[in-house]
Amino acid sequence: MDEKKELLILAIESSCDETAAAVVRNGRDVLSNVIFSQIDLHTVYGGVVPEIASRKHIEKINQVVEEALSRAGVALRRMDAIAVTYGPGLVGALLVGVSFAKALSFATGIPLIGVHHIEGHISANYIENKDLEPPFVCLVASGGHSHLVVVKDYGEYEIIGRTRDDAAGEAFDKVARAIGLGYPGGPKIDKLSREGNPEAIHFPRAKVSENEYDFSFSGLKSAVLNYLNSCQMKGEPVNAADVAASFQKAVIEVLVEHSLHAVQAYGFHKFAIAGGVASNTSLRAAFEAVCRKRQIQFYHPSPVLCTDNAAMIGAAGYYEYLKGVRSGYDLNAVPNLKLGER
Numbered sequence: 001m002d003e004k005k006e007l008l009i010l011a012i013e014s015s016c017d018e019t020a021a022a023v024v025r026n027g028r029d030v031l032s033n034v035i036f037s038q039i040d041l042h043t044v045y046g047g048v049v050p051e052i053a054s055r056k057h058i059e060k061i062n063q064v065v066e067e068a069l070s071r072a073g074v075a076l077r078r079m080d081a082i083a084v085t086y087g088p089g090l091v092g093a094l095l096v097g098v099s100f101a102k103a104l105s106f107a108t109g110i111p112l113i114g115v116h117h118i119e120g121h122i123s124a125n126y127i128e129n130k131d132l133e134p135p136f137v138c139l140v141a142s143g144g145h146s147h148l149v150v151v152k153d154y155g156e157y158e159i160i161g162r163t164r165d166d167a168a169g170e171a172f173d174k175v176a177r178a179i180g181l182g183y184p185g186g187p188k189i190d191k192l193s194r195e196g197n198p199e200a201i202h203f204p205r206a207k208v209s210e211n212e213y214d215f216s217f218s219g220l221k222s223a224v225l226n227y228l229n230s231c232q233m234k235g236e237p238v239n240a241a242d243v244a245a246s247f248q249k250a251v252i253e254v255l256v257e258h259s260l261h262a263v264q265a266y267g268f269h270k271f272a273i274a275g276g277v278a279s280n281t282s283l284r285a286a287f288e289a290v291c292r293k294r295q296i297q298f299y300h301p302s303p304v305l306c307t308d309n310a311a312m313i314g315a316a317g318y319y320e321y322l323k324g325v326r327s328g329y330d331l332n333a334v335p336n337l338k339l340g341e342r
């Protein structure tokens, strides 16, 4: 690929409840990564309220972008492109970032690049792993998606497995709510699990017969809810830490088993994880151990680059830029955008 010596991208992300902006040099070098998290605002409602998310994005976006530029110490006019998440995500939330990026691009003449959010999550792996290049297999596990993806080349993907129902992060959030931990559930279950016994309760591991790489987490979530109900009916105390640890173990086992199966079946020696759930400490340890044993190179972003951020959008935007991708001012938010589609 034709690489200019220094290519700067201003990246913007607003697909859910994080207002984020970053400046990324040559796709892998993060000069700034500013994230304003709205989590506290949504916690009282037990989940993200789309209308509140959009309003807060509007309030914060200007400040977050200015801060990203100032922390990077580079003027806006020096940017080679403005990359922005245009889907998938909450439509009102996406529109804030997309409109802001379009206005900035129109006012400055800096090219605009619409970026797929999941492509961003996958590309987060390039930032701290300078040696990582496609092809490799990536497990994307976030609040909205659970995909097993073959990354054939930069920007070229084949989804070989997906969830049939709940995403892994969604299951974490729902189970956390049921055991009274609140939102967001993933980090809370992660923490509480350290005090629990993962062998205490056996929850089912669902197999999807039509596609060996597909996932299903709704049965597991229902099994946890049934367990909690039955304890309540029998007047038995619930050990929340044991429930959390046993549930988490069941999710991790399924994710590890399917992923490793795919890596071996496709003959790859490189495997990466991405998305909010990829910041789970037990999941990282489980993949680390199994990959080491099978001599598979294991890649994972730092936790802050696993959950939503704009640096990952800058990394993905860079490779789109090199391929000549440019978006017009008709770029729109696409809430159900499929990976690999434009």
Ligand code: KG4
Binding pocket: 016, 141, 142, 143, 144, 145, 168, 169, 170, 172, 173, 184, 185, 186, 187, 190, 275, 276, 277, 278, 279, 280, 281, 306, 307, 308
């Ligand atoms: O990638 P992300 O920030 O946003 C989406 O694109 O969805 O993922 C958020 C999801 C939430 O469901 C959250 O509970 C989960 O990732 N999550 C975790 C952890 N940190 C975040 N799940 C398990 N363990 C964690 N440590």
Ligand code: ZN
Binding pocket: 117, 121, 142, 143, 275, 276, 307, 308
């Ligand atoms: Zn995300």
